[in-house]
Amino acid sequence: MSSYPPASLAGHDAVPLQYRFPSDIRVNEAGVGSLAWRTGQGPFGQTTVASQNASMAAVQWQAGVLTPEECAAVVAAGRALPMMDGRVELGADSYRVSHIAWIEPQPENHWLYHKVGALFTQINRSYGFDIVGLVDALQFTEYGPGQHFHWHMDIGHEQTSLRKLSMTIQLSQPDDYDGGALEFVGLHPMEQSRTQGSATFFPSFMGHRVQPVTRGTRCSLVAWAAGQPYR
Ligand SMILES: O=C(O)CCC(=O)C(=O)O
Numbered sequence: 185m186s187s188y189p190p191a192s193l194a195g196h197d198a199v200p201l202q203y204r205f206p207s208d209i210r211v212n213e214a215g216v217g218s219l220a221w222r223t224g225q226g227p228f229g230q231t232t233v234a235s236q237n238a239s240m241a242a243v244q245w246q247a248g249v250l251t252p253e254e255c256a257a258v259v260a261a262g263r264a265l266p267m268m269d270g271r272v273e274l275g276a277d278s279y280r281v282s283h284i285a286w287i288e289p290q291p292e293n294h295w296l297y298h299k300v301g302a303l304f305t306q307i308n309r310s311y312g313f314d315i316v317g318l319v320d321a322l323q324f325t326e327y328g329p330g331q332h333f334h335w336h337m338d339i340g341h342e343q344t345s346l347r348k349l350s351m352t353i354q355l356s357q358p359d360d361y362d363g364g365a366l367e368f369v370g371l372h373p374m375e376q377s378r379t380q381g382s383a384t385f386f387p388s389f390m391g392h393r394v395q396p397v398t399r400g401t402r403c404s405l406v407a408w409a410a411g412q413p414y415r
């Protein structure tokens with residue numbers, strides 16, 4: 185398994201606060217707030233600390249989470265479902281152009297849900313996010329020539345506000361297609377994510393995109409581990 189940033193670059197050290205917020209705010213008639221601390225407490229010189237999370241913005245890869253046979257089975261299951269137009273329009277621009285199908289938790293797909301559950305539970309030992317399961321079905325995605333998914337986050341409104349940790353599994357072989365690179369804001373394109381059966385994990389708030397496929401077909405399985413939204 186590998187990750188960016190490398191685990192050795194970041195620690196789990198506790199960080200003292202420069203300034204502490206009180207638990208409440210007073211708002212005057214004009215709607216302007218001011219802070220007040222309880223007697224004996226103050227904003228400065230507090231001993232309160234917060235702990236760093238070394239994996240908070242880390243992308244991690246794991247090779248061989250699905251065998252080639254399992255990848256083929258997921259592609260067959262996805263293609264057997266009604267394929268939906270995954271198009272999302274952003275003004276005049278097509279934000280996302282691909283075909284998707286939802287692999288629901290029917291008995292024949294339980295093995296895949298168990299696999300995804302085990303992968304998330306294991307990788308979350310480093311992220312330490314408050315995740316409880318999946319609220320979305322598993323997403324099978326297929327990109328043909330010219331298809332892509334522009335920069336986006338997986339977190340958004342409504343149900344997507346529960347997403348914490350994203351995973352995409354490569355179902356295609358690297359030479360099945362050209363283009364189609366999975367990229368993250370501020371990081372170099374990563375070749376690891378092209379290996380068939382490999383999983384890429386990342387916090388769902390990280391900006392990412394899939395570059396246009398220029399030849400062939402790229403298939404992926406995408407899942408999101410969910411829990412209580414930020415608070
Ligand atoms: O196809 C992929 O690898 C990623 C797709 C994606 O970012 C998404 O469905 O949110």
Ligand SMILES: [Fe+2]
Pocket residue numbers: 336337338392
């Ligand atoms: Fe995404």
